Amino acid sequence: MLGLQILIDGFAVGALYALAATGFTLIFGVSGVLNLSHGALMVAAAVMAWAANDRLGAGNLVGALAGVLAGLVLALLTYGVVVRPIQRSRAIRNEEREIFILTATLLWGIMISELIAYFFTDNAKTVLPVVGGVVSILGVRTPANEIFTAITCWAVIGVLWAIVNRTRTGKSVMAASMNARGVTLLGVELSFVYLVVWTIYGVLAGVAGVLLGMFLGVSSYSAGPLTGSAFSIVVLGGLGSVSGSLIAAYVVGYIETLTAYLISPAYRFIPALLLLVVVMYVRPRGLLGRR
């Protein structure tokens, strides 16, 4: 009984982590950018969904869509205002671009979460679920929202897979992640590829943020830890490898759920962190990393 419950909860948590980490790893794979405002973006999407519903009375579904839209707009802003100027700056030396992008996106993330705290306070907020009620799976009472979360996550990941593998644009994105110069030689505009990637990223982060808000609730404090866990899942799976981060998301999701149920919720995050250190030591490029 407990085993089944852990299995179900872990599956939903893993799906959510997978979705949250996919966009992060995609951006890194294609443009080498580690976006440290990732957590703040997701929180912003969730809070926007909450605000549209709670303050404006938009309804659960419209609220959720507004949240996704907020994630998209913020992601494009992050690219246009923060990342692109650094990538094109002549004053910054090439080997230092990475640290500049890290610092700048970190600051940008802090600004977003401070703005959220200013306008909507830093209390925890729970987005009202699109589907309510409780379903019984083999005797385990499971909130319908949990099933909805898992299905949506996998559906979005499936659509992403189809875009990347089946459309021309998606294929050029994939090619850019393998060899950026080669793609430009084939006549693909690299800035167009980046724009596409950031758009996809924005939608992924938006959906993940809204679902997170429904499933676990968010506050402006969760921005940092969310970036941290996306970062660790992505590194655990191997930077730039989408399938690696899917596996890693489930590993982390189940370890956390097991620890929370069997030992104590207070120790929830520790085993996954220790695992990460061990992986760094034994296999520094992660489970499925290239390089």
Place this chain on the structure above:
Amino acid sequence: MRLLWITLIMLLVLAVLPLWVSGYILGLLTIAYYFGVFSMAWDLLFGFANEVNFGPTFLIGLGAYTAGILDNNYGVPLWLCIPAGTLAAVVGGIVLALPALRVTGPYFGLTTLVAVLILQNLVVVFAGFTGGEIGLTVPDVIFIDAASNYWLALGFMTVSGAILFALSRSPMGLILQASGQDAVQAGALGFNVTKHKLTAFIISAFFSGLAGALLVFYLGAASVSTLIAITVGVQVIIAAVIGGRRTILGAALGSIFLIVMTEALRPTGELATLIVSAIALLVVLFLPNGFMGLLFRGERG
């Protein structure tokens, strides 16, 4: 040369400050000076070796908490607690450096970040021993009077800054810089890059731990949110970046700016952090060499 004179004049002005300003401002600057040491120690590792260490607070926290716990739980005298805290930070630095130096770039950054998260979790889980989220109160203080504390912090920052600056201009600093630009080529020239990075890590840990231990006895308390939290580490990093990387002294300047600015913006209430972050972002975007780059434009290549 110009750098030396400006630094000396600034130090002189800062040293006579207690004659005029209030204890409140002195207290603010005292904390800023300790943060200055944190940032300078961080700059040695990052600015020169080009390795992003997200875990300055791991080293600071180890130093501060070891000193604080020894003093509070076991009544160890203060003059023993401070070296013990420093030693703990150095040992922690070596333990962290061994896995961390096997990896580079984002992987290095993440390993150091995880170290902070683990330490933070441990402090909260062993609350009975460490004071948990509420924090740890330390019975001893170094000085009671604000001016003496101020001079101690200023002197400590000056000495640490001088040592770190000298190190950065020494052959070791140059090798670190070379390995930051092209690790393979530096290795091919016969330099043991890992050994030098490890040395830089240990020196960085020494100053972070010592500053952390001293800060605990100034604050009279240690808590996760003031010494270990990621946000504290971020502040250390931002100070070094807006002050100007690879300058050591810029890091101290950045820390003083950051802390004084946050305090000056206190009347704006919750917006203070937002404004400071926005200013820092503008500096990163438009003045990539920080304040030091602005001050000494054209003097360095």
